[in-house]
Amino acid sequence: MPDLFVDLRSDTVTRPTAGMREAMAAAEVGDDVYGEDPSVNALEAEVAALFGHEAALFAPSGSMANQIALQLLVSPAEELLCDADAHVVTYEIGAAAAYGGISSRTWPAVGADIDPEVVAGMIRPDGYFAVPTRAIAVEQTHNRGGGGVIPLATLRDLRGVADEAGVALHCDGARIWHAHVADQVPLIEYGRLFDTLSVCLSKGLGAPVGSLVVGSAEKIERARLIRKRMGGGMRQAGILAAAGRYALAQHIDRLADDHAKAALLAEAVAPFGVLATTVRTNLVALDLTKHTLDARALAAAARAEGVLISVLGPRTARLVTHLGLSDADIDRALAALPRILAAA
Ligand SMILES: Cc1ncc(COP(=O)(O)O)c(C=O)c1O
Numbered sequence: 001m002p003d004l005f006v007d008l009r010s011d012t013v014t015r016p017t018a019g020m021r022e023a024m025a026a027a028e029v030g031d032d033v034y035g036e037d038p039s040v041n042a043l044e045a046e047v048a049a050l051f052g053h054e055a056a057l058f059a060p061s062g063s064m065a066n067q068i069a070l071q072l073l074v075s076p077a078e079e080l081l082c083d084a085d086a087h088v089v090t091y092e093i094g095a096a097a098a099y100g101g102i103s104s105r106t107w108p109a110v111g112a113d114i115d116p117e118v119v120a121g122m123i124r125p126d127g128y129f130a131v132p133t134r135a136i137a138v139e140q141t142h143n144r145g146g147g148g149v150i151p152l153a154t155l156r157d158l159r160g161v162a163d164e165a166g167v168a169l170h171c172d173g174a175r176i177w178h179a180h181v182a183d184q185v186p187l188i189e190y191g192r193l194f195d196t197l198s199v200c201l202s203k204g205l206g207a208p209v210g211s212l213v214v215g216s217a218e219k220i221e222r223a224r225l226i227r228k229r230m231g232g233g234m235r236q237a238g239i240l241a242a243a244g245r246y247a248l249a250q251h252i253d254r255l256a257d258d259h260a261k262a263a264l265l266a267e268a269v270a271p272f273g274v275l276a277t278t279v280r281t282n283l284v285a286l287d288l289t290k291h292t293l294d295a296r297a298l299a300a301a302a303r304a305e306g307v308l309i310s311v312l313g314p315r316t317a318r319l320v321t322h323l324g325l326s327d328a329d330i331d332r333a334l335a336a337l338p339r340i341l342a343a344a
Contacts, residue, residue, distance in 0.1 A: 005303075006329040008265075009310045011175075011258075011282060011322035014206040020246045027242035031235050032058070033228070039238030043245050047199065047212045050248075051191025055220035056212045058241060060232050062087075062174045065198035065211035066137075067095045068226045072196060072219050073135040073168040076101025081122055082137040085109035085144035087172055099230065103131050111145020111278055114138065116157035123165045135168040136161070140190070141175045141182075144312065147262070147283030149179045152189065159193045169193065174200040174211070178281040181255045195219075204255055204282055205247035206323045209240045251323060258282040261321040261330050268334050272341035284319040285312065293344040301344075305336040 007013050016024065030036035040058050048056040059065040066088050074080050080096060082088055084106040088096060096102040107118055124130045136158065142148045162169040171194045173179075180187050191197065197214040201207035213223050227233060234240075259281050266279040273290040288295055295317040302309050310318040321330070 004306060006307045006325065006332050008319040008321070008325075008333060009308050011203045011320050014322050014324040016208050016243055017206065017323075019250065020207065020243050023242045023246040024239050027238045029236040029238035032237045033233040033235060037236065037238040037241070039241040039245070043241040044212065046245065046248065048214060050187045051197060051199070051214045052188040053191055053197075053214045054217040056214045057220050057223045057227060058234075058237060058244075059198075059211050059213060059227055060209060060234060062172075062198060062200040062203070062211040063092045063095065064227070064230060064232050065200070065213045066170075066172050067092060067099060068213050068223050068230070068232075069170050069196040069198055069215070070096050070102060070135065070137070071100040071226050072213075072215065072222055073170060074100060074102045075134070077103065077131065078134045079103045079105055079124065079131045080135050080137060081105055081107070081119060081133055083107050083109055083111075083114070083139070085111065085142070086137060086139055087143055087174070088137055088139075090144065105133075109144065111142045112140075112148030112150045113145075114150060114154055114158065116154060116161050119158060120161040120165070123161070123167060125165075133165070133167050135170055135195075137170040137172060139172040139174075140179045141281050141283065142278075143174070143283065144285070146278030146285030146318075147175070147178065147281035148278040149182050149280050152183065152185050155190070155193050168195040170195065171197040173197045174203055175281065175283075177252050178204055178255055178259070181252065182259060182280050201244035201247050204258060204322060205244075205251045207240070207243040207247040210237075210244050254323065255282065258321040258323070258325075261325065262319070264330060264334060265319050265321070265337070268338050269341060272338065274341060282321045284321075286317040286319065288315040288317060291341065291344065293341065297344075298340065301340045302336060305340065307333050307336050
């Protein structure tokens with residue numbers, strides 16, 4: 001995509017910075033399927049420690065990291081509970097069913113506003129007359145939920161619900177770094193609440209590739225087998241791990257800047273009846289139900305002005321801020337979007 005465009009479609013569009021490329025070029029590598037890549041081993045140890053868990057495993061994508069974790073927690077013909085908009089059941093192309101034989105049941109899409117009592121009421125125990133619930137998955141921050149942050153108190157209540165029922169709790173933490181920055185909750189605090197987490201280096205953190213599954217040593221040993229079975233065993237992956245380590249060191253605190261830019265975008269569209277009420281982090285979900293433009297028409301008009309946005313539904317569009325955007329890029333979007341919305 002030429003830089004002619006201000007790309008607000010996703011935080012996955014970032015390219016490695018010069019410093020990150022230097023770190024990649026200098027990375028020590030080995031064969032990671034043999035467990036011999038020092039850069040991967042260092043990244044896994046670092047991420048496990050950040051979340052206070054025993055171990056972590058580097059995976060090629062957030063989807064694979066999620067699906068490895070779900071297969072660790074839920075056996076074939078058993079059940080996962082999550083919300084109807086969760087990435088694991090919306091954008092992972094049926095992987096839990098296809099690869100894990102996992103049955104999924106959802107609570108209504110409420111983004112980050114989860115009611116733990118509703119979740120508790122859905123859990124089904126063992127018995128020959130029902131599919132037994134084995135795990136609950138939540139998303140921090142919530143992608144289709146406009147980057148909403150699940151409050152720590154809610155997560156603690158959900159941990160209580162899971163413990164009471166004897167089921168596991170998984171976090172799709174693709175953007176958990178943003179929650180950490182927005183709510184000032186230490187990553188280790190989040191870590192202690194979950195049996196498994198998947199955390200991503202290639203979204204807001206700006207690395208080109210990679211996510212990690214985080215959990216106990218026993219789980220991560222099994223995760224290594226599942227990853228290999230799914231074709232995710234990589235060889236000299238240290239080049240990618242070095243980018244991830246650089247991102248962890250350099251790109252977490254700067255997320256506050258992305259959050260501030262997202263807030264500016266939300267403010268700019270608010271006068272046109274375009275609700276973006278959940279904005280806390282770098283995702284801005286635009287609710288166009290009260291506007292004459294639908295999401296496709298808005299995206300087409302924005303593109304004509306050099307601004308790329310995502311269409312999530314007929315009347316839902318999404319803007320995402322990330323480290324590839326300069327202040328001048330945001331100024332261009334801040335000028336174009338109100339102009340388009342006012343003209344319609
Ligand atoms: C919340 C969430 N989880 C998981 C993923 C999957 O990541 P990947 O695209 O690396 O498979 C994404 C991707 O956007 C996401 O937003």
